Amino acid sequence: MKIFCSGIGGIGLSAYASQMRIRGHEVCGSDKADSAVIRALRELGISVSLSQDGSAFPEGTDLLVYSEAIQPDAPERVIAGKKGIRSISYFKALGELTKDTELIAICGTHGKSSTTAMAAKVLIDAGKDPNVVVGTKMDELNGKNWRKGDGDLWVVEACEYRRSFHFLSPKLILLTNADGDHFDAFRDMDDYEQAFVDFIGKLPEGAPVIAHGNDTRAVSIIKKAGKKLVDADLMPFPTIATPGLHMRQNAQLTLALAEYLKLDKEKTLESLKNFKGTWRRMELKGSTPEGVTVIDDYAHHPAEIKATLAAMREAYPGRRIVCAFQPHTHDRTLKLWKEFSVSFRGASLVIIPNIYDARAESDSGKADVSSFVKAVSEGSEVTCINGKSIPDALDFLKKELKHGDVLVVMGAGNITNLAGDYLKSN
Numbered sequence: 307m308k309i310f311c312s313g314i315g316g317i318g319l320s321a322y323a324s325q326m327r328i329r330g331h332e333v334c335g336s337d338k339a340d341s342a343v344i345r346a347l348r349e350l351g352i353s354v355s356l357s358q359d360g361s362a363f364p365e366g367t368d369l370l371v372y373s374e375a376i377q378p379d380a381p382e383r384v385i386a387g388k389k390g391i392r393s394i395s396y397f398k399a400l401g402e403l404t405k406d407t408e409l410i411a412i413c414g415t416h417g418k419s420s421t422t423a424m425a426a427k428v429l430i431d432a433g434k435d436p437n438v439v440v441g442t443k444m445d446e447l448n449g450k451n452w453r454k455g456d457g458d459l460w461v462v463e464a465c466e467y468r469r470s471f472h473f474l475s476p477k478l479i480l481l482t483n484a485d486g487d488h489f490d491a492f493r494d495m496d497d498y499e500q501a502f503v504d505f506i507g508k509l510p511e512g513a514p515v516i517a518h519g520n521d522t523r524a525v526s527i528i529k530k531a532g533k534k535l536v537d538a539d540l541m542p543f544p545t546i547a548t549p550g551l552h553m554r555q556n557a558q559l560t561l562a563l564a565e566y567l568k569l570d571k572e573k574t575l576e577s578l579k580n581f582k583g584t585w586r587r588m589e590l591k592g593s594t595p596e597g598v599t600v601i602d603d604y605a606h607h608p609a610e611i612k613a614t615l616a617a618m619r620e621a622y623p624g625r626r627i628v629c630a631f632q633p634h635t636h637d638r639t640l641k642l643w644k645e646f647s648v649s650f651r652g653a654s655l656v657i658i659p660n661i662y663d664a665r666a667e668s669d670s671g672k673a674d675v676s677s678f679v680k681a682v683s684e685g686s687e688v689t690c691i692n693g694k695s696i697p698d699a700l701d702f703l704k705k706e707l708k709h710g711d712v713l714v715v716m717g718a719g720n721i722t723n724l725a726g727d728y729l730k731s732n
Contacts, residue, residue, distance in 0.1 A: 308366055311335035311396075312382045313373030314354055315344045318465070319396045321439045321452035322371065325403065327352050328454050336362045336382065346450065360385050367391055371399045374467060375664070397465070400439065401473030404460050407437075410563070411464040411474050413505065414482030416610050417556050420548075421482055422463040423584045424560040426453065429461060431577040432569045436461045442604075443585035467491055469501050472508070478566075479506055480559050481517040481524050485609050490637040490670065499527055506531035516562045518555065538562035544578040548588060550617025557581075588617060591725045594732035597709035599625075602725040606634040606718040608645035614716065615652030622712045629653040630699055630724055632717035633661045639673040646678070647685030653714075656682055657702060659693035662719025696720070700727055 311323045314335030320343045327333040327350050334353040337344060344354050355362030360381035370386040370393040377383075386393045394402075412422045419442040426438045427446050430453075437460045438453035447453050464471035464479075468491045484502050492498040506515055506528060517524040519537035528535050541561045543554040557578050564574040583589065586604040593599050599622065605614045611631070618627050629650060633639040639646065639661055650656050658679050676692055683690040693699030703724075707713060715725040 307368045308332045308364070309334075309369045309371060310363060310367045310382070310386075311371050311373075312358065312380065313337060313376045313396075314347060314352070315339070315341050316373040316375065316396070317343065317441045317451055318400075318439070318463075319371065319373045320344075320347055322396055322400055322403070323347060323352055324350055324450070324452045325437070325439065325454060334362075334364060343451075358382060369394070369399075371396055374470065395470065395473070397470035397473045400462065401475065404437075404462060405475050407458040407460050407477075409460045409462060409474060409476045410478045410480070411462050411471065411476035411505075412480040412482070413464040413466060413471055413502065414480075415466075415485040415487050416607060416613070417482035417552060418463045418465070419604075420553060420584060420587050421480060421556040421559055422461060424556055424578060424581055425480070425563055426461045427581055428560055428564055428569065428574050428577045429459070432564070432573060434459055434569075439463060440584075441465070442587060445582050445584075449585075464505070466498075466501050466505070469504075471505050472501075474505075474508070476505075476509060476513075478513055478563075479509060479515045480563060481506070481515050481528070482556065482559065483518070483521055483609075484523050484527055485607070487607055487638070487642075489641045490635070499523070499530075502527045503530045506533050509533055514566070516559055516566065518558070536562055536566055541565070544575055546578055546581055548581065548583045548617075549621035550588070550613060552613040553588075553617065586722060588614060588621075591715075592729050594729065596707075596732060597711075598707045598728075598732070599712045600725050600729055601712065601714045602722055603714060603716045604718055605716050606638070608642055608649040611646075611649040611716065612652065614714065615650065618712060618714055619652050626654040626711045627652065627714060628655045628657070628703070628707060628711055629714045629716055630657045630659065630693070630703065630721065632659055632696075632719050632721035633673065633678065634718040635664050636661055636673045637670050639678060640671055643673075643678070643681065644685075647681040650682055650686035650688050650690070653686070653688050655706075656686070656688055656690040657693045657699050658682070658690065659696045659699035659721065659724075662717065662721070664719060696724055696727075700724060700731065703728055704731055
């Protein structure tokens with residue numbers, strides 16, 4: 307089959323494209339900018355165009371798969387429609403690929419990627435040879451976000467945005483939490499929770515959900531779905547190298563999964579102990595000659611910010627924590643404004659360069675950076691500065707940071723470039 311992937315550089319769609327290419331399909335695609343992910347796709351023999359005006363759309367295409375970022379009026383989707391070419395979203399395509407398999411789906415507001423990565427590592431080390439699709443890159447997968455196994459066992463990160471995970475047919479679910487997010491796609495918390503209830507309801511009769519029994523919202527969701535809870539909080543905290551309570555809780559879920567699957571406990575504990583973390587999850591990027599430690603993190607939700615900053619305090623006691631945070635979407639910033647404002651109490655200094663405009667078409671309004679900076683400063687009782695832009699923020703940090711400081715670059719947008727740029731400038 308000849309497959310064209312629009313938005314192929316996305317962390318999810320790139321994994322799907324790789325899985326299909328390695329299974330013998332002809333795969334090509336497009337994205338708006340080059341990246342390490344796209345370069346890895348090209349190494350697999352996948353042609354990627356950096357033009358999305360429709361000029362790269364090839365003749366003879368059998369299937370168009372698009373990421374959630376590609377709108378219905380995008381040129382490639384329009385061309386496919388005119389030609390009568392079947393067009394489906396990434397998650398629908400992933401659902402078709404994994405249908406009738408032994409699919410373990412890992413869902414939740416936060417912690418999906420880290421928990422999926424831990425579960426994948428444990429299953430690989432146990433000799434279960436899983437297929438993997440994860441929303442980050444893993445050392446254990448040679449820096450990839452996917453793995454092809456020989457059997458029918460799949461471990462997949464399942465995203466709730468626009469109810470995408472409803473396309474999956476899981477045999478087992480891990481629910482990390484359900485704190486609420488993506489309110490451009492959900493009316494309110496009830497609507498958000500119902501998406502999880504409906505997803506869990508897709509489980510076969512008798513199949514359980516592994517979750518934290520102390521998480522009252524998660525327990526309520528599982529009960530509403532009429533499913534059985536496997537309580538991960540009955541497990542001890544495994545010893546892991548990555549800091550933070552949230553990471554130990556993710557490891558708890560993985561340990562509960564291993565016990566449910568009757569894996570060797572000692573091998574599981576050893577596997578988790580050797581888990582090194584993943585790309586953009588409290589990732590240590592390096593240190594400058596002047597002694598500034600640089601961390602890159604994907605946190606873009608208030609609960610994630612709190613968890614990451616608490617982990618940084620744990621890992622680097624007594625050091626100044628400087629957080630460069632880029633809010634991701636105006637809609638999320640506006641709807642979680644109060645929660646964001648009190649989330650930075652673990653930082654010594656915060657700088658906000660801009661707001662990443664990821665989904666302008668679904669934003670309910672525009673958030674003002676200066677007002678946001680003031681709200682964070684007052685709510686978190688921390689000095690918060692308007693960085694004005696990423697280049698200006700870099701200039702500020704080069705002057706501000708000193709020996710012993712820890713720079714935490716945080717957000718789901720292009721703020722990640724700041725970490726590398728700062729290291730290169732020193």
